[in-house]
Amino acid sequence: MTTNARIKVAVIGAAGRMGSTVCRAATAAPDLELVGTFDLGDDLGDLAGADAVVEFSVPGATLANVRHCIERGIHVVVGTTGWDAAKLAELRDALTAHPGVGVLIAPNFAIGAILMMRFAEQAARFYESVEVIELHHPGKVDAPSGTAARTASLIGAAREAAGLGAVPDATTLDPEGARGARVDGIPVHAVRLRGLVAHQEVLFGTEGEQLTIRHDSFDRVSFMPGVLAGIRGVAAHPGVTVGLEHYLGLD
């Protein structure tokens, strides 16, 4: 009988809320071996012989950390937010010298959040009005959330493809910004509240009806099946993949 070798995993941001949860999940998974843990100030070196690295740090550090991995031919599963078009372009550029390396950028690893984004994209063309409300713990440093930005961008693209114009909004006086941010033309509102983990509502409205799509992560364990699926799948997906849905047959 042959036994498959375990996937060697290292975690960057290992002391954080997500990184520490990933370390516990990787240690408990029979097909994974946690070989290295790194946090702010640590020398990443050759990342302890890892086959794949999981990266949950801060938006300002993630690109440099990912580059460090791919320059050593190591696949990377990235949960850190803040990946705009310019950063993704830099990443794709860095990967041209390492075409066999896989990098997964996942704005949200929770299966329900991935489905919420997909359902919102599908609903978008049927509704004149839409707003995204994301709600998170007050320790979160970035707003809007990566999930909200991605949701708004998917909705914006679906509306454009359907020939819908701007969302209706008569506001002309809003000195304090009470109408929220706009991401690809979609209003996005961020709430920070003690006791929350990660939550989002997408509100759709048209004449005489409303559709609300809501997802709640009550615990960071909700992200772990997706992170483990990312670790198991990343070597088979060379190049940059944005969104875990592409590993789950939801293309």
Ligand SMILES: NC(=O)c1ccc[n+]([C@@H]2O[C@H](COP(=O)([O-])OP(=O)(O)OC[C@H]3O[C@@H](n4cnc5c(N)ncnc54)[C@H](O)[C@@H]3O)[C@@H](O)[C@H]2O)c1
């Ligand atoms: N994709 C998802 O499903 C998902 C889920 C939760 C959180 N997130 C994102 O993951 C990121 C981390 O969230 P968190 O709640 O764990 O934050 P956190 O603040 O608890 O943890 C971040 C960790 O990164 C460390 N760090 C900072 N700079 C670093 C550097 N240069 N190199 C290595 N480590 C460094 C910090 O010391 C800290 O331990 C955020 O961007 C958050 O939005 C994504």
Ligand SMILES: O=C(O)C1=N[C@H](C(=O)O)CCC1
């Ligand atoms: O807790 C966080 O921070 C989260 N960040 C991601 C985001 O910005 O969308 C995913 C949800 C949790």
